[in-house]
Amino acid sequence: MKLTHFAQALTLTLVAVTAYLAWNGQGESARAYAATNARLDRLAQAQQAQQAMQPIQMPAGSVPPPLTAQPAAAAVADASLVPTLSAPRQATTLSPAVPFTPAVPATPAVPLTPIASLTSASKTVASGFGMAGAPTTIPMTPEPPTSGLAGSAPTLPAAPAPVSLTPTQRLVKGAPALGKVTAVVKEHGFVTLNAGKSKQVTVGMKFDLRREAGVVGRIQITEVEEGESIADLDPKSVPSGVDVQQGDDVIQVVQSR
Numbered sequence: 001m002k003l004t005h006f007a008q009a010l011t012l013t014l015v016a017v018t019a020y021l022a023w024n025g026q027g028e029s030a031r032a033y034a035a036t037n038a039r040l041d042r043l044a045q046a047q048q049a050q051q052a053m054q055p056i057q058m059p060a061g062s063v064p065p066p067l068t069a070q071p072a073a074a075a076v077a078d079a080s081l082v083p084t085l086s087a088p089r090q091a092t093t094l095s096p097a098v099p100f101t102p103a104v105p106a107t108p109a110v111p112l113t114p115i116a117s118l119t120s121a122s123k124t125v126a127s128g129f130g131m132a133g134a135p136t137t138i139p140m141t142p143e144p145p146t147s148g149l150a151g152s153a154p155t156l157p158a159a160p161a162p163v164s165l166t167p168t169q170r171l172v173k174g175a176p177a178l179g180k181v182t183a184v185v186k187e188h189g190f191v192t193l194n195a196g197k198s199k200q201v202t203v204g205m206k207f208d209l210r211r212e213a214g215v216v217g218r219i220q221i222t223e224v225e226e227g228e229s230i231a232d233l234d235p236k237s238v239p240s241g242v243d244v245q246q247g248d249d250v251i252q253v254v255q256s257r
Helices: 004-053 165-174
Strands: 124-129 135-139 178-186 188-192 206-211 214-224 229-233 250-251
Touching: 165 206, 178 229, 188 214
Parallel strands: none
Antiparallel strands: 124 135, 178 188, 178 250, 188 229, 206 214, 206 250, 214 229
């Protein structure tokens, strides 16, 4: 029993010594590796410094490029660009401006002849003077009278021809008006009428809206009071390019759709 304990203690001691020696050997290897790397870095730096200090070796037979002197214009500005100081200019005395008056040729006065004196063929108009100074006369031909005489009636423009209406338009135009549109609310799609219970208008009734001889829309009554009512406007019944307006007539439905 004692030998077993002794063997175990000896084994543990050997394991501990072996682990210590291995750890110590790894540490020394790491330190040696770091020292080797540092020595190599120093050698590389020294070699680079030595190469930098050596003169550049030119190949045999090559001629170094000539050195070109920099022109003086690089350090000194061009003399042509330097402003030259000149003597001060003498003050110039300006003469006062002379107003310019354009020459207008004189126009000879022409005597005016009253219009009333030109209605006869024996009257003449002075149009100028000849070389001898005598007035030149031009006979005037009287125009035939056009107004102011008996039997000459003024000409009136011809009356436009009456526009023929279709049977439907005649039916629409002849339908009695029940009332008129008093307001149009486009945003909500309804109109107000000045016809209500007093004219036997009830909810759900449909009417056409007339303007001249055409139907501009159809409405359906939604609310009725004594003297007015509210109706929804059917947007499909409004022709293209036409808007329902205040003052349109409310009539019975002329033609069902």
